[in-house]
Amino acid sequence: MTRTYIDVHVLQTVPPSNLNRDDTGSPKTAFFGGVRRARVSSQAWKRATRQAFARDLDPSALGVRSRRVVELLAEQIQAADASVDEAQAITLAEEVLGKVGIKLKPARKKEAPQESGFLLFLSRRQIQNLANAALAARDGGEYPPDVKKLADLEHSVDIALFGRMIADQTDLNVDAAAQVAHAISVHAVEDESDYFTAVDDHKAADEEEDAGAGMIGTVEFNSSTLYRYATVDLARLAENLGDPAAVRRAVEVFLDCFVTSMPTGKQNTFANRTLPDAVLVQVRDDQPVNYVGAFEEAIESRSGRAKVAVERLAGHASELAEAYGLQPVASFMAGPAAGGLGALGERRPWPEVVPAVGDVLASRLAAV
Secondary structure, three states: OOOOEEEEEEEEEEEEEOOOEOOOOOEOEEEEOOEEEEEEOHHHHHHHHHHHHHHOOOHHHOEEEEOOHHHHHHHHHHHHOOOOOHHHHHHHHHHHHHHHOOOEEOOOOOOOOOEEOOOEEEEHHHHHHHHHHHHHOHHHOOOOOOHHHHHOOOOOHHHHHHOEOOOOOHHHOEOOOEEEOOEEEOOOOOOEEEEEEEOOHHHHOOOOOOOOOOEEEEEEEEEEEEEEEEEEEHHHHHHHHOOHHHHHHHHHHHHHHHHHOOOOOOHHHHOOOOOOOEEEEEEEOOOOOOOHHHHOOOOOOOOOOHHHHHHHHHHHHHHHHHHHOOOOOEEEEEOOOHHHHOOOOEEOOHHHHHHHHHHHHHHHHHOO
16 A cells, blocks of 8 residues: 555643653653653553544444453353353353463452453454354354454454554554654643642531641642644554545544543543644655654743744744655644644644545545
8 A cells, every 4th residue: 555644743732730640640741852841641642532432433343451351251242142141151251262362360359250461452343253253162062263363353443543462462463553652741841739638528517626627638730732743554554444434434533532632630630621722634655754853942932832832833844844855645734723833734623624634545545
């Protein structure tokens, strides 16, 4: 297939928040350009994107990632044949997973079914097919000769995009079609601490009790304008999914969910959910290009950073295009500050950008 990459560049301002915490509860950070930046890990935003898929896709098109795969399969076996009791379903599930080569170990909870030794990512169709194979082999029957293949066919959209690694059975690995960068702030940040107290309502009503708080604590936070980047390899996605219509749908859903989703860390505490200031989507036939170099020198503006960041992004993209002769096949932009991106792309409302990108991809898939 002709090389086709879909690059997504997002500038998004986030108020005081703690989107993604480290092991001490502090917001994740990274040094870049000699200063400390706010950071949201790629894993955090990929999970937010994957969870957002559920609003646009039927559950049958999505996968399940769990160590409790025996339990999942047993439930599917019973759903397919109500005459199978729970104990028999668990036995059948363990046997078919053994045929696939998935190693199991005792669960952490006593009397619970065995678990895989790692998170196992399976599509709903793969779970159904393995359950049907287990039922076919019940009572001395035979498994399909290609039973292992059942775990490597009919990948869900999220497996096709984000990949799958199975250490024990590397031939079942799925190479991810999407790459997501760690989001970083375009400026230096300093974490702050919010000291809070909680009042014991019942104690406060007792005149003989002291007026002290029922609980005290601190939560760290920062605020930032983030640069976010992701890219999708269309050829890899087509290899993982097969059907051109499914490939287009997967890209459109990924675009919408990546741009509009947000990790839920401390969201109830800070109500920090925002939408991007500017989005730039470029379809390329050369190579993916991350524009983070625009922010290697931290922005120091005290009169708002989003506008400066948009201008920096536009200038850097134009300079790279001129220096390396790389021009996108198509380019679209959206967002209230997207006007600052100049002539980098065609400006449209976001709901029009997604299908417009889909049209470009459909024509490239049809030309193969």
